[in-house]
Amino acid sequence: MTPTDAGRGRRKILALLIVLAIFIGLPLWQFLQPEDIPPTRAGVLVELELVVPEVFEDILRYPGTITPENTTVVTPKLAGEVLRMHVRSNDQVQAGQLLAELDDSLPRLQAEQARAGVRAAQAQLDQARRGVRAQELESARASVEQAEEDLQTARSNLERTERLYEAGTIPRARYEEAQNSFRSARTQVENARRSLRLMEEGASAEELELAEANLESARKQLQLAELQLGYAEVRAPIAGRVADVMVEEGNMVSTETALAAIIGDELIHVQSALPEEHYGTLGFLAGELEARIFPIAYPDDPPYEGVLSHVSSVIQPESRTFKIEVAVDNTRGRLRPGMFVNMELIVRRIEDAIVVPGSAVLRRDGRSVVFTVEEVEGETVARMLPVRVGARSTGRLLIAEGLEADIPIVVRGNTYLEDGQLVRVVEGDRP
Numbered sequence: 394m395t396p397t398d399a400g401r402g403r404r405k406i407l408a409l410l411i412v413l414a415i416f417i418g419l420p421l422w423q424f425l426q427p428e429d430i431p432p433t434r435a436g437v438l439v440e441l442e443l444v445v446p447e448v449f450e451d452i453l454r455y456p457g458t459i460t461p462e463n464t465t466v467v468t469p470k471l472a473g474e475v476l477r478m479h480v481r482s483n484d485q486v487q488a489g490q491l492l493a494e495l496d497d498s499l500p501r502l503q504a505e506q507a508r509a510g511v512r513a514a515q516a517q518l519d520q521a522r523r524g525v526r527a528q529e530l531e532s533a534r535a536s537v538e539q540a541e542e543d544l545q546t547a548r549s550n551l552e553r554t555e556r557l558y559e560a561g562t563i564p565r566a567r568y569e570e571a572q573n574s575f576r577s578a579r580t581q582v583e584n585a586r587r588s589l590r591l592m593e594e595g596a597s598a599e600e601l602e603l604a605e606a607n608l609e610s611a612r613k614q615l616q617l618a619e620l621q622l623g624y625a626e627v628r629a630p631i632a633g634r635v636a637d638v639m640v641e642e643g644n645m646v647s648t649e650t651a652l653a654a655i656i657g658d659e660l661i662h663v664q665s666a667l668p669e670e671h672y673g674t675l676g677f678l679a680g681e682l683e684a685r686i687f688p689i690a691y692p693d694d695p696p697y698e699g700v701l702s703h704v705s706s707v708i709q710p711e712s713r714t715f716k717i718e719v720a721v722d723n724t725r726g727r728l729r730p731g732m733f734v735n736m737e738l739i740v741r742r743i744e745d746a747i748v749v750p751g752s753a754v755l756r757r758d759g760r761s762v763v764f765t766v767e768e769v770e771g772e773t774v775a776r777m778l779p780v781r782v783g784a785r786s787t788g789r790l791l792i793a794e795g796l797e798a799d800i801p802i803v804v805r806g807n808t809y810l811e812d813g814q815l816v817r818v819v820e821g822d823r824p
Contacts (some may be wrong), residue, residue, distance in 0.1 A: 436773070436815035439806035442750065443768065445722040446643065449746035449791050453675075457665035457719070459688075461656040461730045465631050471495055471624035472647045474647050475640055482638055482802050485726070486629045486655065491638075492496040493652055497625035504622045507615035514608040520606045528750045533589040540578070544646040546770040547571075547578035632725075655731060661723045662737055672704075674740055675717065679704045684719045685737040688728060695727065697721050701738065729819065747792040752791055753804045754782060763796060764803040766818065777812040 473496040480492050554571035557563045591635035631765050638652040640646060663686055667675070676681070678701060685696035708715050719736060721728065753763050764775045780795030796802070803810065810816070 400425050401767075423546075433587070436817040437775075437806050437810060439764075439766070439775070439802040439810070439816045439818060440804045442804045443754070444702065444752075444796060444798050444800045444802060445613050446745040446748065447748050448747050449743045449784075449789075450744075450786055451740040451791070452786050453667070453671060453740060455665050455667055455736055457663040457686075457736045459721075459728055459730055459734060460662045460664050460718075461658055462660045462662065462720075463657045464636070465633075465655045465657070466651050467492060467566045467627060467653045467655060468649060468651055469493075469495060469624065469627050469646055470648060471497075471500065471621060473488070473497075473499075473625070473645070474663060475642050475644045475646055475652075478638065478640070478642055478779060480635050480638065482635055484635045486633065486635060488629055488632045490629045490812075491626055493627040493628055495627065497622055497626045499626060500618065500622040503619040504615070507611070509617040510611040511608070511615050514604070514611040514753060518601075518604040518608050521601050530589075530592050533585070533592050537582070537585040537589050540582040544575075544578040544616040547575040549594065551575040564666075598728065616647070620777050627652060629654055629655055631657050632659060658723050658726065658728065659722060659729050661721050661730070662702065663719040663721055663734055664716060665719075665736060666712065666716055669708050669713045669715065672708065672715055673802050675701065675704055675738070676706075677704075683739045685739070686719070687735040687737075688723050688732050689734065690732055691727060694727070697725075742792070748789050749792060749796070749802060750787065750804050751788050751790055753802050753807070754780065755807060755810075762794075764807050764812075766798055766803065766816060773816050775807075775814045775816050777810075 416766055434771075475493055476496055477494045477495070478492070480486060480490075485814040551571045551574070554563065554568050558565065558568035630650070633655045635658045637654045638649045640653075644650075646652065663684075680700065680702065682701040684701060686699055687696055688694065699719040700719035701717060703718040707717040749763060754761050755763070756778070759781050762777050762779055766773050767776055768774075781793045783791035783793035785791070793814055803816075806816070
């Protein structure tokens with residue numbers, strides 16, 4: 394045998410091995426590749442999945458940022474020195490919880506003064522209602538009698554002085570002095586009689602009304618003083634988490650000084666911007682759509698439940714987006730303002746829906762189709778079914794028309810498949 398013949402023999406053996414490799418490995422390779430190749434005569438390897446009705450959720454997925462329900466900056470209503478701070482940053486507080494204590498020396502003194510004013514006004518009103526005591530009335534009558542006696546003496550003195558003045562024995566000044574004494578005595582009698590009459594009659598309606606008004610005014614002054622005293626204790630206006638404390642003990646503060654900032658975090662919001670194309674779907678569904686929130690900080694946490702709470706009525710012309718807010722229950726207290734999250738908006742939920750993997754639906758001649766299989770004369774062949782796709786979610790498609798439950802469909806190996814083509818079902822995958 395010549396070297397040429399030996400070379401030809403080796404080439405023939407190599408060619409035979411190549412043909413055998415293609416014949417044996419091509420069907421298996423065709424199934425394993427993501428893109429199928431034209432089938433062999435032995436039939437295309439396919440994988441089936443039985444159509445089973447399931448719950449389908451039409452979902453929009455977008456990122457978002459957490460914002461608090463509200464942020465409150467706490468300022469005192471009373472100026473003074475900070476005696477004690479009872480909270481620190483990141484503390485959880487309840488509404489009405491004590492945050493700080495201010496120096497209350499001045500408002501406390503004002504409150505005590507107001508209490509004394511109430512007691513005095515009450516005593517005046519009691520006296521007006523009760524009237525005078527018997528001893529006071531007797532004293533007033535004695536004062537009238539004394540004034541009348543003094544008047545009689547002054548009258549007698551005036552008459553004597555007048556005769557002496559007319560006789561020219563005393564100067565005019567003495568006579569005028571006697572006149573003044575008489576007028577003064579007469580005035581004292583009138584006043585004494587008036588006082589006695591008032592005591593005997595008691596306080597008038599006007600005087601009682603004035604005393605009652607004075608008491609009411611004193612009580613209001615006390616309420617105001619006690620309110621100012623209460624302002625020395627600064628309390629949390631809302632429940633939440635202390636984001637920051639701005640002062641220290643010993644600092645002097647005014648009514649404009651920020652003491653602390655509190656974030657209400659029991660209910661928080663996720664804000665996001667969605668493309669304009671979704672406005673027709675979401676624009677009027679605030680308060681109705683459910684949502685699931687997935688914070689990237691807690692990848693192992695179960696999703697946080699929420700509801701679409703606000704849809705902006707304005708489309709931003711620069712980005713062609715609109716803003717939405719989702720209210721999220723944060724009773725677990727793990728969500729923080731500024732966190733980045735992934736959000737799922739459940740646009741609709743359909744029970745007993747016909748749903749198939751995205752790989753099962755192909756486009757043929759401008760329409761969507763799926764393939765099933767049937768037995769024909771002992772062989773398994775592919776059958777093409779036109780369908781109408783409703784929506785896509787997480788790689789699965791909602792079939793609106795053209796497919797029923799309990800039908801096996803081809804989910805792999807269908808790229809080049811044709812209606813009526815011979816197929817081989819992967820062992821164990823056919824129902």
